[in-house]
Amino acid sequence: xxxxxxxxxxxxxxxxxxxxxxxxxxxxxxxxxxxxxxxxxxxxxxxxxxxxxxxxxxxxxxxxxxxxxxxxxxxxxxxxxxxxxxxxxxxxxxxxxxxxxxxxxxxxxxxxxxxxxxxxxxxxxxxxxxxxxxxxxxxxxxxxxxxxxxxxx
Numbered sequence: 001x002x003x004x005x006x007x008x009x010x011x012x013x014x015x016x017x018x019x020x021x022x023x024x025x026x027x028x029x030x031x032x033x034x035x036x037x038x039x040x041x042x043x044x045x046x047x048x049x050x051x052x053x054x055x056x057x058x059x060x061x062x063x064x065x066x067x068x069x070x071x072x073x074x075x076x077x078x079x080x081x082x083x084x085x086x087x088x089x090x091x092x093x094x095x096x097x098x099x100x101x102x103x104x105x106x107x108x109x110x111x112x113x114x115x116x117x118x119x120x121x122x123x124x125x126x127x128x129x130x131x132x133x134x135x136x137x138x139x140x141x142x143x144x145x146x147x148x149x150x151x152x153x
Contacts, residue, residue, distance in 0.1 A: 003057070003059070003060075003061050003062070004031060006061070006062060007031050007032075007057060007061070008031075010103050010104050010105065011024065011025070011026065011034075013105065014104065014105055018105075019105055019108065019109045019112070021038060021039035021041065021112060022036065022037070022038050022039075022105075022108045022109065022112060023036065023037045024036040024037075024055070024104060024105075024108060027054075031057070032056065032057040032058075032059075032061075033054075033055075033056060033057075034054075034055035034056075034057065034066075034104070035052065035053065035054060035055070035071075036052070036053040036055055036068075036104075036108055037050055037051065037052055037053070038050075038051045038053065038108060038111060038112050038115065039051075040115065040147060040151065041112065041115060041116045044115065044116045045075075045139075045140045045141075045143030045144045045147060046074070046115055046116075046143065046147050046151065047147070048147070048152065049072075049074075049147035049148075049150075049151030049152065050072070050151055050152075050153050051070060051072040051074060051115075051151050052070070052071040052072045053068055053069065053070055053071060053072075053083075053108075053111070054068070054069050054071050054083075055067070055068050055104060056068075057104075062100040062102075062103070063100055064092065064098075065089070065090050065091065065092065065096070065098040065102075065107070066090075066104060066107065067090075068085060068090060068107060068108075068111065069082065069083035069084050069085060070083035070085065071083060072150055072151050073146060073149075073150040073151075074115070074143075074146060074147075074150070074151070075128060075139075075142050075143040075145075075146035075147075076114075076115065076118055076125070076128065076143070077118045077119070077120050077123040077124070077125050077128045077129035077132050078114055078118055078119055078122065078123060078124055078125075079124060079125070080124040080125055081125075084124065085111060085114070085124075086119075086122055086123065086124040087110060087111065087114055089102060089106070089107060089110050090107065118132055120132045120133045128142075
């Protein structure tokens, strides 16, 4: 019950006061199956891209973080080809930083920040990470190409 009322409150807030560049909604009236869109940030290789995400809210939410993954392919050192995201707030302690005080809006904002500032020292994609570290121009080129190919409307 607590989960349902909290989710309704979060979704209502996301609808009325969404974080800049982020939208989130229920998928086919399923309270635990959400979709989100994040706009690629200005001055990033993802600029003008629209990235779709899937959010699956677990039974134990907010004591367990939602499972979030990209549905739109993205060229990024911390996001793999299945759309999984390497980000501490998406994992439970001790390895992660999830806390029940966080919410879906905070998570989507953190993902948006990760898109703008990759963390090459904690990669899911080692090859993209080393390209990001040692050949930034090539990384930016590839990321822009992927954005145009997969995230343009």
